[in-house]
Amino acid sequence: MATETSKDSAQAEAMKILSQAGIEGVRVVSDTGKPVNSLGPEDILFERIKPKGDEKVFIQNIDDAPVCYTLEDFYATDGRTTINRLFRTYLDKHNLTATEAMHSAREMKRLLDDGTLLFSAVAKVATFQAAKLEDTNANERRETLFAYVDQINHLAQKTLQRPMPRIRDVGLNEGVAELKASAAPEELDYLIRSALATELVENRSFVGKLGQAVDWAVIAEDPATITALDIYISDILHNADVLRDMLGHQRDLASALITMICFANGEPIGEEPxxxxxxxxxxxxxxxxxxxxxxxxxxxxxxLVDRVRRQLEGLSPLSKGDREEEREVFHGLLDKLIPDINIVGGPDMAEAVTARQSTIINKGGQKGMKEAAASVLPTLADPGRKAGYLLSLLESKLGVEVLGAEIDNHLDALLVGSPSVNHLVREKLPPNKKMAKVTSIFNQINKSALPDNRKEQLTTRIDELLATYIVDGKILDKIDKSDRPLHVRAFMLVSLVQPEMLPKGKASNLAREIIVNHLKRPNFEADLVSQIPDPKDQANTLRKFHEQLHRCGFFG
Structure with missing residues (x-):
């Protein structure tokens, strides 16, 4: 950054800066005191973008492509992700996102004029899609895809023929309000994206685009606008320079991935003012x-989560140290990826974790993957984390095609082989937390891809473990002590049969039976609140108690 006292000298200095390596563009602006992000066209005195080199741009390799059944599939997440990957070098060269390219008539024309680039991309995708469809071949699928490209181009050209608000002139929310007043409901989402593209295309910096899109997202009032901005921001995050800028300096790949997971979880990165x-x-x-x-x-x-997955599946080392350090940083990464029974990124991430572990133990092939899955489990320690990993892995391609039998064996060892809740959950936790942890496994099994008969086998075993734990530990006797106020005992008993505490079955029925016996007592409600002096507190206690009973299904 430099300052000059005249426009001519500023322009001359700007051209010197532009000639330096690593500088992509320069801009001379009036010294108005405005923040950089708030500059308007009237503040810009001179601007020059360094021409990109004429190096040949190739379509990137991909290993799959989703089938596009309708035009909207191109604008949807999977379609855009494929376009962003296929055209990565082209988009980076022209500082574009996939969504900008599809909504800008000028950019669509430039892409269509780019010789064989689009043809190569369509041919590659057509091959993948034809393999997934019956009664079609790659040539026929290619023609279908080109017809969709024509429609995308037609929509972009058609938008030029209608009045469109300029967001930079009228403001984001005001511009969207104009569109809502004039557009048919079915075209509104497209037109919002188009209006945003008109502004973003003129910003030839991915970091600048991100700043503008985030600024808009902060002030956006309409849900459709937020959705459109999410599309643009997610496209921008495909750019490697943006990610590097966002993550800052990182010690190694593992640190970068942990920071990215924190970012994806909305956890603050560093101190905030x-x-x-x-x-x-x-x-x-x-x-x-x-x-x-x-x-x-x-x-x-x-x-962001998918970026973590792809890096995890890659061959780049997680650390700069030896194999032992690689193991240690991987364990730290697992703490973020599998914090509890829900694994960040689901089945695909579970497969990536297994693939990385096979690299760490240096064993490949199906045998290596089986050993990798087995050796991940001890590092997770917690039974909920183990069950979550196994059940997610079961739904992955690796789980379906290779590891089904091994996953079954691991689940048996974890659940069927545990003689008691205390063997299953070895941490020194209070009874309510132990029961909640085991119940979370029960619920996860019911939601899993296991066959129904297998679900029943495992959940029945878990229910038996819980019931035995309640009886042997005299849990209900300790709760329902006669020297404790009735309303305290009642709420503790009802909390025990909440869905997250005990599943429906033998274990919860033990507590339900005691609750039902209490409810049958004459003058139960009067007794329930008899030790609460304030009438208002009595009424609130009765209301909350009935709400809890409803939640637990006591009234149907």
Whole structure:
């Protein structure tokens, strides 16, 4: 950055800076005191982008492509992800995202004029898609895809013929309001994306695009606008430079992946200022982190998680040290990926974890994958984490095609082979937390891809373990002591049969029986609140107790 006293000298200095290596563009602006992100066209005195080299751009290799059944599939997550990967070098060369390219008539024309590039991409995708479809071949599928490309181009050209608000002139929410007032409901989502593309295409920096999109997302009032911005932000996150800028300096790949998981979970990265202003150097990162954490950007979160998965499946070492350090940092990574029974990234991540473990133990092939899955389990320690990993792995391609029998054996060893709850959950936890942990496994099994008869076998075993634990540990006797106020005992008993505490079955029926006996007592409600002096507190206690009974299914 430099300052000059005249436009001519500033322009001359800008051209000197542009000639330096690593500089892609320069801009001379008036010294108005405005933040960089708030500059308008009237503030820009001179701008020049360094021409990209004429190096040949090739379509990137991909190992699969989803089938596009409708035009909307191209704009959807899987379609855009495929386009972003196929055209990565092209998009990076022109500082574009897939969604910008599909909504800008000018960019669509440039792509169509780019010789064999589009043909190569369509041919590659057609081959993958034809293999998944009956009664079609690659040539026929190619023609179908080109017809979709024509429709995409037609829509982009058609938008030029209609009045469109300029967001930079009228504001984001005002521009969307204009579109909502004039557009048919079925075309509104497309037109919002198109209006955003008009602005973003003019920003020839991925970091700049991200800053602008995040700024808009912070002030966006309409859910459709947030959805559209999530699309653009998720596309921008495919760019490697953006990710490097977002993550900052990292010690090694494992550290970078852990930071990315934290970002995807909306966990603050580093200290945040008490009052965040646009001048703060991490303003965009912090706002993006907050938006993801609030659940407003699910596609952007998914892109970060998928990036972690692909890096985990790759061959790059996680650490810069020896094999033992690689093991240690991988265990730290597992703490973030599998914090409890739900694995971040689901079945695909479970497969990636197994693939990375096979690299660490240096054993390949099917035998190596089987050993890898077995050796991941001891590092997880917690039974809920083990069950979550196994049940997610079961739904992966690796689980379906290779590891089905091994996963069954591991589940048997974990659940059927445990003689008691205390053997299954070895941590020194209070009874309610132990029961909740075991119940979470029960519920996860019911949601899993296991066959129904296998689910019944395992859940019946878990129910038996819980019932034995309650009886042998005299859990109900300890709760239902006569010297304890009735309303305290009642709430503790009802809490015991909450869905997250005990599943329906033998174990919960033991507690339910005691609750039912209490409910049958004459004047039960009066006795329930007899030791609560305040009438208002009595009424609130009765209301909350009935709400809990309803939640536990006592009234149907």
């Amino acid at each position: 008490e009052e965040l202003t646009i001048e703060h150097p991490a303003y965009t990162n912090i706002q993006l982190n907050r938006l993801i954490g609030s659940g407003k950007l699910p596609e952007s979160k998914a892109i």
